[in-house]
Amino acid sequence: MKFRVDIRTGVVCFLVATVAIFSSITLSAIVPVAQPLPAVTSVTINNTAGDQYDPHVSGDWVAYTDGLGIRYYNLATNVDAAIPMGAAARDLLSDVSGSRIAFSRVIVGVKTAVMVFDAATPAVAPIEVDPAPDTIRLGAAIGGNTVAYVDFGLEGNGELVVSDLSTLVSTRLTTDASADGNPSVSPDGNVVVWEHCPTSLTNCDIYQAVRSGGTWSVGITTNTASPEGNPDTNASLVVYDSQRAGVSHLFWRPVGGGAENELETVNVVRNPSIAGSYIAFELAATIFDTSDIFVYDVVNNRLFQVTNTPLVTEQLNDITLLPDGRLRVVWASDEDGADARNIKSATFEVTTNYSAAIQAPINVNGSSVFNAKRGVVPVKFALALNGSPVCQLPAATVSVVRTAGGTLGTINETDVLQPSDSGSQFRIDATTCQYTYNLGVSSLGAGTYVVQIRLADTAVVIGAGTFSLK
Ligand SMILES: [Ca+2]
Ligand SMILES: [Ca+2]
Numbered sequence: 001m002k003f004r005v006d007i008r009t010g011v012v013c014f015l016v017a018t019v020a021i022f023s024s025i026t027l028s029a030i031v032p033v034a035q036p037l038p039a040v041t042s043v044t045i046n047n048t049a050g051d052q053y054d055p056h057v058s059g060d061w062v063a064y065t066d067g068l069g070i071r072y073y074n075l076a077t078n079v080d081a082a083i084p085m086g087a088a089a090r091d092l093l094s095d096v097s098g099s100r101i102a103f104s105r106v107i108v109g110v111k112t113a114v115m116v117f118d119a120a121t122p123a124v125a126p127i128e129v130d131p132a133p134d135t136i137r138l139g140a141a142i143g144g145n146t147v148a149y150v151d152f153g154l155e156g157n158g159e160l161v162v163s164d165l166s167t168l169v170s171t172r173l174t175t176d177a178s179a180d181g182n183p184s185v186s187p188d189g190n191v192v193v194w195e196h197c198p199t200s201l202t203n204c205d206i207y208q209a210v211r212s213g214g215t216w217s218v219g220i221t222t223n224t225a226s227p228e229g230n231p232d233t234n235a236s237l238v239v240y241d242s243q244r245a246g247v248s249h250l251f252w253r254p255v256g257g258g259a260e261n262e263l264e265t266v267n268v269v270r271n272p273s274i275a276g277s278y279i280a281f282e283l284a285a286t287i288f289d290t291s292d293i294f295v296y297d298v299v300n301n302r303l304f305q306v307t308n309t310p311l312v313t314e315q316l317n318d319i320t321l322l323p324d325g326r327l328r329v330v331w332a333s334d335e336d337g338a339d340a341r342n343i344k345s346a347t348f349e350v351t352t353n354y355s356a357a358i359q360a361p362i363n364v365n366g367s368s369v370f371n372a373k374r375g376v377v378p379v380k381f382a383l384a385l386n387g388s389p390v391c392q393l394p395a396a397t398v399s400v401v402r403t404a405g406g407t408l409g410t411i412n413e414t415d416v417l418q419p420s421d422s423g424s425q426f427r428i429d430a431t432t433c434q435y436t437y438n439l440g441v442s443s444l445g446a447g448t449y450v451v452q453i454r455l456a457d458t459a460v461v462i463g464a465g466t467f468s469l470k
């Protein structure tokens, strides 16, 4: 694959319009419920001599800075290796999405370029994103095929640019003398958030850009008079820290707009990162104290303390949601000294408090037999939170697996798209407090099937039902 120069600076101005999508409302701060942390699998990724820091995680892959270079680690295979530096004097500020690592490469007297390296094909040298002469590009972030970075050549205080690794099109998102920096990209590559600092580098706002139909729309997530920073996004929420009344706390707001939420903490919160509906952050008693890593569950309002080391500062966290629903957090810790940090990870399962029970006409005991010619089987679930029925139903998706008869396994979604319901989203019936999905069965054939319901935010299966077709 070869990247070509395609900074469409003259063209994209027509595509980009800054819109304020925020409302000025901040809800009263949410008081979280502290929960014991479930069993944790801890891995020390690198505690060698020297300074390792700035880890980022995506699934099993971790990218981090080690001295003047970037290393990567795979938590499934324990592979740990350095990205080859070639003519570079220094590689820095990495991010990872899947096996692809984006970072800045300093080639003295030539340029500071944004590079992408695929750890799954380590024999292939890093490739420059949007190659151009004399560039000064820093702060690369990657999600899916989207790489965001700050270009100091376009404007001395930095401009936000996104490059699409599949189409090789680059889009300049800002055109102003304000400092722009510290971008993050959602895992699907469709939302970018960053710090936009119109007055001073210590009093920034949060900007966002959302891609829809190939066009990026820039908006303001928050621009209060207080400093906001360190944004991250899961494509539906933007999280950031903000100093209100002089103390840094955790805030979040929907990408689509709406009220700002604040987590009630008496301590200093820094550097939030989000995966699914889980926010990892660093918490310290004061700015002079050591910090620990916490994870907040937005859906269930639960707070988990991941580290508890009063003598050690854990910092620079990142979080990922694994396909099986487990969470994984990485961070740098300073037990060997502030200039000799190490990289660590914790993997754990925060079991959801939600459960869903299958409803008629599918029997709970799996004894229901429907005639495939009937065309549609209504799939209905009722939701419980901590065992008690609830009518506030978060978005959920349906999946179907054949367990006996015919070819076993997951049913292709398109095979169940009948005049019935389409897509995989449950409808929510507010009258009966039930999830409902009319499953088209005429093409499924005789056999035994399991329907599952997953919370859309977490991908965790919270209920299932079994039926047969004849
Ligand atoms: Ca700017
Ligand atoms: Ca601000």
Ligand SMILES: [Ca+2]
Pocket: 290, 291, 292, 293, 307, 308, 309, 310, 311, 312, 313, 314
């Ligand atoms: Ca600590």
Ligand SMILES: [Ca+2]
Pocket: 046, 047, 048, 049, 050, 051, 052, 336, 340, 341, 342
């Ligand atoms: Ca070290």
